[in-house]
Amino acid sequence: MTTTWSEIAARGNAMKIPSSNYKRNDYATTEITDLYVVDELADLLKVHRAESILEMALHNDTILFEFLAKDFSNPTEVYGPMTAKLGKMIGARIIKPNNGRSTGTFMVEAKFEKKEASTKAISEGIPIGNHQYKGIPTRADNGALPKMVKIHVAGIPFEDSKDLKEKIIDSLSPYGKICKISTLKQCGVFEGAITALIDTDPTQGEFEPLQRMLYFSAWNLFLPTTFRGQPPARDTSRAIAAKIA
Structure with missing residues (x-):
């Protein structure tokens, strides 16, 4: 039976959000490594910054x-x-x-x-x-406010950088145009945490809404995700990820 996005979203919304989300270690240096960056990122960020200052579209x-x-x-x-x-x-x-x-x-x-x-x-x-x-x-726009969103994700499986990049891009593409993906490392070791910059502007395509437990299709996992404007947590759990039944 085919699972629809509305069913996936409903499952994610019903899940408990881990209280032990990724946190930086105060005693270690966090190394940020870019895994993927679109060529036009600098231009996109400049447009986004201008629109944020104006609080309206260019x-x-x-x-x-x-x-x-x-x-x-x-x-x-x-x-x-x-x-x-x-x-x-x-x-x-x-x-x-x-x-x-x-x-x-x-x-x-x-x-x-x-x-x-x-x-x-x-x-x-x-x-x-x-x-x-x-x-x-400037890009043509429908008058909407800027939709560039930075997300933080914990619990990403440990894989080779090339495979990791492809799987993250495939998994995040339904939520927006992927502009940048970075891995976070402690003392040079990847602990499963990433950040991603996503353009969710509806003029860029039809996208699914972001949620606190975000579905990653490449691994068939829901992973805890934080971002500005996120809905409040419903409750907490020690589980880092939950598989679709």
Whole structure:
């Protein structure tokens, strides 16, 4: 009999969540090793950071830049060289935190009048001071807030790195676009803990919701998972993983 995702989710939600989830050892050095990283991760994180600051999605078909604040006495000064070296802009906005804290950089979202200007902004960028600033295209969005989620998982089986990567990717793919997977090691030894960065934006596909006991199909296991915005734990157990009957 075929098991549906709704049945899998129901089983996971009914399971007890271990109280002995992975915790860093205060007396040992935690080594983080990237197991998988998508090529466009830096661009995805920049878009995510800009949307998080704005608390809304970026506009469609715009170009996003990030500039060093020290190159300008006022961020709006960048509009001059952008127009002079790339072309007329239909509109633009400065993006920086509103809490008064200096991050050393600020971002600009701009839409150019001509497509050629947008292409040049991405391929060549603009020279300012000793830096060459290149833009990245914003993704088309449906107006939803950013959906980049970092999850922490404990109880991953011990396997060769290549097999481990493939099985984690296969298991997490139903929950979103996998952007990064990292293993956590204590004193150089993998203890079954990983972190993963997942883009759950519905414009990227149809995904299953994350839950505290997450199903990993490669091993037929439910594993304890934590992430920001997670539902509260219902109860605790010493079991690290539970197999589907």
